[in-house]
Amino acid sequence: MKITNYIPVILCSIALCGCSDAAKTVGFGTDSDAIEAPATGGTHTVRVSAEKEWVATTDEPWITVSPANGRGTTECRVLIDSALTDQPRSGVIRIMEQNTWVKKEIAVSQKGFDYLIGIDDKEVTVANYAAYGTRHFDVKIKTNVDFDVKVPESAENWLKFEKPAVEFDRGIRPREVTVRFNWNINSQPNPRIADVTFASKKEVDSYATTIWSSRKRPPNRSRRTPAAATRSPCWPSPARSKPT
Numbered sequence: 001m002k003i004t005n006y007i008p009v010i011l012c013s014i015a016l017c018g019c020s021d022a023a024k025t026v027g028f029g030t031d032s033d034a035i036e037a038p039a040t041g042g043t044h045t046v047r048v049s050a051e052k053e054w055v056a057t058t059d060e061p062w063i064t065v066s067p068a069n070g071r072g073t074t075e076c077r078v079l080i081d082s083a084l085t086d087q088p089r090s091g092v093i094r095i096m097e098q099n100t101w102v103k104k105e106i107a108v109s110q111k112g113f114d115y116l117i118g119i120d121d122k123e124v125t126v127a128n129y130a131a132y133g134t135r136h137f138d139v140k141i142k143t144n145v146d147f148d149v150k151v152p153e154s155a156e157n158w159l160k161f162e163k164p165a166v167e168f169d170r171g172i173r174p175r176e177v178t179v180r181f182n183w184n185i186n187s188q189p190n191p192r193i194a195d196v197t198f199a200s201k202k203e204v205d206s207y208a209t210t211i212w213s214s215r216k217r218p219p220n221r222s223r224r225t226p227a228a229a230t231r232s233p234c235w236p237s238p239a240r241s242k243p244t
Contacts, residue, residue, distance in 0.1 A: 025051060026049055026050060026051045026072075026073060027049060028049060028050050028051070028054070028097045028100065028102050028104070029048075029049050029104055030046055030047065030048055030049070030095060030104050030106060031046065031047040031049075032046050032047075032106060033104070033105070033106055033107065034106065034107045034108075034109070035078060035080070035093075035106060035107070035108045035109070036109050036110075037080040037108065037109070037110040037111070038110070038111055039082065039083040039110065039111050039112055039113040039114070039173070040082050040083075040113075040173070041062075041079075041080040041081050041082040041083070041110070042079075042080055043077055043078065043079050043080075044077075044078045044080070045075060045076070045077060045078070046065075046075075046076045046078055046093075046106060047073070047074075047075050047076075048070070048073065048074050048075075048076055048095055049073045050070075050071075050072060050073060050074075050097055051072065052071060052072070052097065052098065052099045053069070053070070053071045053097070053098040053099065054069065054070060054071070054074075054095060054096060054097050054098060055068065055069040055095070055096055055098060056068045056069065056076065056093060056094070056095045056096075057093075057094050057096075058091060058092065058093045058094065058108075059091070059092070060091035060092075060108070061081075062080065062081040062089075062091070062110075063078065063079070063080060063081075063091050063093060063108055064078070064079040064081075065077070065078055065079075065093060066079070078093065078106075078108075080108065080110060082173065083110055083111065083112050083113050084168060085112055085113075085168070086112040086113055086114070086115060086144070086145065086202075087112045088109065088110060088111050088112050089109075089110050089112070090107065090108060090109045090110070091108045092105050092106065092107055092108065093105065093106040093108060094106075113144045113173055114144065115144060115145055115200060115202075116142065116143060116144040116145070116174050117141060117142075117143045117144075117145065117147055117198050117200060118141065118142040118143070118174070119139060119140075119141055119198060120139075120140050120141075121137075121139045121140070124137055124139070124181075126183050128185060128186040128187075129185045129186070130185070135182060135183050135184065135185070136180055136181060136182045136183065137180075137181055137183075138178050138179070138180050138181075139178070139179045139180075139181065140176060140177070140178050141176070141177045141178075141179060141198060142174040142175070142176050142177075143166065143174050143175055143177060144168075144173050144174045144175070145200045145201065145202060146166045146168070146200075146201050147166070147198050147199055147200050147201060148198075148199050148201055149161050149163050149179060149196065149197075149198055150196065150197040150198075150199060151194060151196055152194055152195060152196075154194070155192065155193075155194035157184070158183055158184040158186070158192060159181060159182075159183050159184075159194050159196075160181070160182045160183075161179055161180065161181045161182070161196075162179065162180040162181075162182070163177070163179045164177060164178070164179075179198075181196075
């Protein structure tokens, strides 16, 4: 008799649990409302919680959401392209539940890249004479900004350069650019020196490299003008100024 009394109680308990589970609903939302990306871009994960269909949209071409739609709770990948300029940028991802029109927004912010002009050849020495077609050398530059090459007026008659265009579309940074310098023979007994400057077109940083052309190494440059003496003979320090 005791067993008979227990059976209805157990069945009722199971029935009540089943009703409780069926009544549970999944609230619509996301596990994040903001994404902060570095200038290099990258991939971020956002979890969308939903019961039914939803769709994700954005007006920014540098933001990609995959998958862009689905049904039920889904984990999405948000791909952020690399920055194109030094300026920060922002965008919005909108995720909407289609049956209720409820909308959630995720704010996306990305930093601009830092200024950089890096030069491997900090000092170059050339001979006073070489065969035609061999009187040149290359300087490799790693940069995040477009730049100008400035040869001092006193060296313009014997030192020329060829600078390719610097393209800053999507892709890895810094870019490596090769600038070719062509030099003429030195028919005079005195050495020639040129401080070549690589300056950002936005007037943020400038860097210099020294070109020597002589039969023997020039004397210590510390006797030059005070402005020049602030730069090391091996590697002039960058002259910095704040962006306007």
